[in-house]
Amino acid sequence: MYLPPHFEEADMNAIAATIEAAPLACLVAQTDSGLIANHLPLLRAANGDLLGHVALANDMHRLVAEGQEVLAVFRRDDAYVSPNFYPTKQDHHRHVPTWNYEVVHVYGDISFQHDERSKRAAVGLLTRDHERRLNGKDAWRMADAPADYMEQMLAGIVAFRIAATRTFAKSKLSQKREAGDYRGAIEGLKASGHAEMAERMEARRPAI
Numbered sequence: 001m002y003l004p005p006h007f008e009e010a011d012m013n014a015i016a017a018t019i020e021a022a023p024l025a026c027l028v029a030q031t032d033s034g035l036i037a038n039h040l041p042l043l044r045a046a047n048g049d050l051l052g053h054v055a056l057a058n059d060m061h062r063l064v065a066e067g068q069e070v071l072a073v074f075r076r077d078d079a080y081v082s083p084n085f086y087p088t089k090q091d092h093h094r095h096v097p098t099w100n101y102e103v104v105h106v107y108g109d110i111s112f113q114h115d116e117r118s119k120r121a122a123v124g125l126l127t128r129d130h131e132r133r134l135n136g137k138d139a140w141r142m143a144d145a146p147a148d149y150m151e152q153m154l155a156g157i158v159a160f161r162i163a164a165t166r167t168f169a170k171s172k173l174s175q176k177r178e179a180g181d182y183r184g185a186i187e188g189l190k191a192s193g194h195a196e197m198a199e200r201m202e203a204r205r206p207a208i
Contacts (some may be wrong), residue, residue, distance in 0.1 A: 001105055001168055006176055009102070009169035018076045018104045018169065019044045023130075025072040027052075029110070031063040042072060042162075043126050050106060050162040053122045061112045061158045070110045070162060076102040079197055081174065085188030086181040100189070100197060104169040108162035116151075122159035173201050 009015060025042045028035060038060050042052045050072055054060050064070065078101035089095050113119065124142055131139035142150055174185040182205065189198040 001103070001170060003168060003170055007170050007172045009104075009171040014171065015104055015167065015169045016044065018102050019074045019106075022074045022076045025050075025052075025074050025106075027060075027070055027072050029060070029064045029068065029070040033063060036060060036063060041126060041130075042074075043129055048106075048164040048167070050108065050164065051122050051125060051159075052162075053119060053126075053157045053159045056156050056158055058158075061160070064110060066111060067109050069107060069165070072106045072108070072162060074104040074106070077194065077197055078102075079189055079192065079194040081185055082188060082192075085184045086177070087184050088178070088181055098174075100173050100185075102169075102171045102173070102197075102200075104167065106162070106164050107166040108164040110160055110162050113159040113161065116154055118159040119154045119157055123154065123157070173197070173204060175204075 009018075019042075023041045023043065024039055027038045027040050027042075029037075038054065038058065040052050040054060042050045044050055078099060081098045081100050083089050083093075083095035083097060086095050113122075120142070127140065127142065131141075145153075174182050177185060182201070186198045186201050186205075189195075189201070
């Protein structure tokens with residue numbers, strides 16, 4: 001990933017927030033058959049490792065070697081930024097379009113887990129996290145499903161853990177713009193349906 005210093009995200013809280021907000025990662029690996037990519041929801045553990053599971057029918061766990069390095073890409077919302085957003089465009093027209101986005105790349109060594117305990121843990125932790133966020137006190141639990149059905153579902157997956165070795169994050173949020181144009185980018189993004197990104201840019205504004 002091209003990572004100019006002014007767009008490099010070093011704040012671990014911001015990195016964790018991006019992973020939490022965009023948990024459906026693109027998991028990329030090199031195999032004897034070439035590159036493969038799978039889109040899988042992942043959960044970041046307290047130590048930075050990534051937890052997930054894949055369908056037993058998915059050849060990923062057969063094609064990717066145990067302990068092999070993989071890359072998980074988490075991408076938060078992104079937005080087109082028009083030169084019309086910048087007030088100084090009227091002064092000199094020296095602007096071109098660009099794209100704002102936030103992304104985290106996590107490299108790590110993957111290990112697959114076929115035992116039921118690990119599979120239950122992977123499913124349980126992922127669903128607990130997302131169910132609590134979506135349904136609060138009415139969150140679905142694995143225990144809500146019949147035991148024999150749950151065993152059948154678990155038999156159809158493989159759990160995995162990615163021991164994170166390197167993390168790179170990029171927040172391209174108009175940081176290079178002068179104050180007036182930065183404000184214009186915020187307002188333009190709000191008007192074009194990207195209020196959440198505009199709010200995060202607003203929160204960064206004092207640092208400019």
